[in-house]
Amino acid sequence: MKILRTSLAAAGVLALSLVAAQAGKPAYEIVDGGIAVSLTGKPGDPAAGKVTLADRKLGNCLACHVVSDLSDLPFHGEVAPPLDGVADRYDEAQLRLLLVDSKKVFEGTIMPAFYKSEGFNRPLDKFEGKSILTADQVEDVLAYLLTLKEQ
Template identity: 45%
Template sequence: MRLTAITAAAVLATGAAFADTVAPGDVQFGEYGEVATSLSGMDGDADAGRVIFSSRSKGNCAACHAVAQLPDVAFQGEVGPELTWTGEARTAEELRGIVSNAKMTFPDTVMPAFYKTTGFTRPGDGYTGKAATGELSPILSAQEIEDVVAFLLTLQES
């Protein structure tokens, strides 16, 4: 009986965390593109964020951004700004907005929106007629956005 009560409590706690998740279409951006509150309702995990940032199959952030604190990540990019001191230069709210949808802060950026499901230009219709229809899944989940933000905040000089 005790194990059942513990399991039920864990399920309820997990459900409460998901209940606080902000859907991609409900993200509230501030005047300068910042997002004031956690998208998942939970703190990010910097170690998980490092993996997402570095992973070619997930965030793939290192394809465009160089980070001195990641000497083990090969072929870091030069398309976007170097992020070595990002944790000193940006707040969590600014980073959350930029990672979610950088165009809300930098309208002319080529950085993809990692937490967006609608409003995409779909050139496949003009070329092949095979563009996806309807909403797409976001590239990163709400918690993965929080994890990447937590990692970026660790990028400081010392």
């Protein structure tokens, strides 16, 4: 009986620690091919999103995409579609899902999941349990992408 109580107590502590580990990361729900609700509960900042998108240690979107609005920056990639006019091709919910986990939309894509923090194969210890972007950064990049309409 004592072993059973100890085992149940240990299982309870483990379950609580797992819940606590995820508590700091906002949850999201995928509905109809998108995430309709902001990860932060507030709109992102397009100016901050532009910086994050171009930053090689954060979004690094220019490694694969061309963005004419950032033509003053070098090394635009040609692997992925241009982001010019992306706000005309996708709605806000679809773009948010593409940023959070593009593989939910395009299974074979090489685009990273910017808000995924688990399910990776052997990540370095310093990256264990961490996403590339925070919820605020995802919303900021989204706000910037929503400004990229066909001219």
